Amino acid sequence: MTTIERAEVLLTSPGRNFVTLRITTSDGVTGLGDATLNGRELAVASYLRDHVVPLLVGRDPARIEDLWQYLFRGAYWRRGPVTMTAIAAVDVALWDVKGKVAGLPVYQLLGGRSREQVLVYTHASGESVPEMLEDADRARELGYAAIRVQAAVPGIAGTYGVKKNGRYEPADHALPQEQPWSTEAYLAFAPDYLRAAREHLGAEVHLLHDVHHRLTPLEAARFGRSVEDVGLYWMEDPTPADSQDAFRLIRQHTTTPIAVGEVLTSIWDVKDLITEQLVDYVRCSVVHAGGITHLRRIYDLAALYNVRSGSHGASDLSPVTQAAATHLATAIPNFGIQEHMGYPDLTAEVFHGGARYDGGALHVDDVPGLGVEYDDAAAARFEYSPKYLPVARRLDGSVHDW
Structure with missing residues (x-):
């Protein structure tokens, strides 16, 4: 044996x-x-x-x-x-x-293809609205039909989701950065820049936005209603998902689609959100939700309630996860969209092969398994170094949800 x-x-x-x-x-x-x-x-x-x-x-x-x-x-x-x-x-x-x-x-072992390619969205951001729109234009030139937009809130340094030196990587300090946050300033600013993005990009581009757990349920309900005219593909993580009851309140007040699940790790964490149809997209990832076996269970449950997949796919998940997620997304019937940020050039020196980006979608080849190989010699050149995600503090100094 x-x-x-x-x-x-x-x-x-x-x-x-x-x-x-x-x-x-x-x-x-x-x-x-x-x-x-x-x-x-x-x-x-x-x-x-x-x-x-x-x-x-x-x-x-x-x-x-x-x-x-x-x-x-x-x-x-x-x-x-x-x-x-x-x-x-x-x-x-x-x-x-x-x-x-x-x-x-792997997708053949999961039942074969349900689709020929996997629709993805990328990130566009800026320190100002014009800079954000310019970044969105770059994404569109690369073929993306779905774009997540974030702009720095004026006067609030370190606003979530904004690239530095052309790349967004929040875990880039040996100890956590402590960044200021103002919910009031965000709520006053974000709807306007989302409208600017819609006007600039047109109706044919899927527009997404990440709230990143920053709002209370009532604030999230008001925000979702205020941007209904923008026609968002989704608003992501409007409030911390620790209390699933919170999403009932949001759902009662807005028709803006909701995506949740990036920090949730099991089917029990999302069961009520799915079965009560409190969300439209479940964003659990292969790597943090128990692998292909368990994530397939989550997606199968979601399919019964018209909830679609929207897997987390930031560049802090390796090309192995990107490949696994793409194989699973290729096979399931209720796929929605998948995040795609790409990787630094150095990453390809260690991880060879995997899912390929082309024309707004990810594709997997018909090679056995996941199609990713690990280069030990290259990996040895890049030593681990401690890196932490930031901590958010409100303007009065108190810690806020990251």
Whole structure:
């Protein structure tokens, strides 16, 4: 019987920190899984190395479902981003192995194609509205038909979502930056720049906006209503999803579509949001929601309630996750859209292959497994360095939701 012979936890930083799990079977087949948790990378690396890897050696790599249940239900401590990211790394690596053994791309193992390509959106932002619109024009020239727009709130340094030196990477300091925030200033400004973006880009471009948990439920309801004329594809994370009841209030007051789930890690975290149709898009990611096996369960539940997928796909998720998400999005019937930010050029030196961007969409090739290979020699050149996400503080000095 083929068994798992080795599992390695690999850290590298080609432009940003990534944690990768590589499983090798007794037949010499390898599979890759992403284990990156932005700002908490070493916590997942330790969880894998010290607690999960010893449980894998000698087990049958073909028993993906059984291993998922073993790691989740067999443990006393369940859920949470560290645990679910570690389980996801194992799960995705095993799907990669299974595809290689079968000689099939992963999407074929999931039931085959439901679509020929995966629609994606990218980010456009600026320190001013004209700068934001100029960035949106660049995205449109690259073929994007869906664009998320963010502009810096005047007088509020460090506004969420705005690129620095042409790239948005919030985790870029050895200790967390403390950034000022004013909800009042944001609410007074954001509807106007969203209208400017709609007027500039026209009706044919899907326009998205990320509120990033910054509003109370009532503020979010007012905001959603105030931008209904903009025709947003969605407003993302209007309020923290810790209280799912909050979305009932928002839903009662606006028809602006809602997307939630980037920081949620299990089907139980989104169950009520889906079954009560309180959101329109579920944004859980392969890497933080237990892998392909568990995210497919979430999407299958969502399909019953006319909720579509909108997977998180920031560049803090490695090309392994981007490939896994694209294979899954290729197969599921209720796909909506997928985030795509691209990677620094250095990243391609370590991760070869994967999903390809072309004309506003991601595509996967018909190579066995996920189609991503890891270059150990290149990875060794890029050492891990601590990087933290910022902390938001209101103008009175109190900590606000990030």
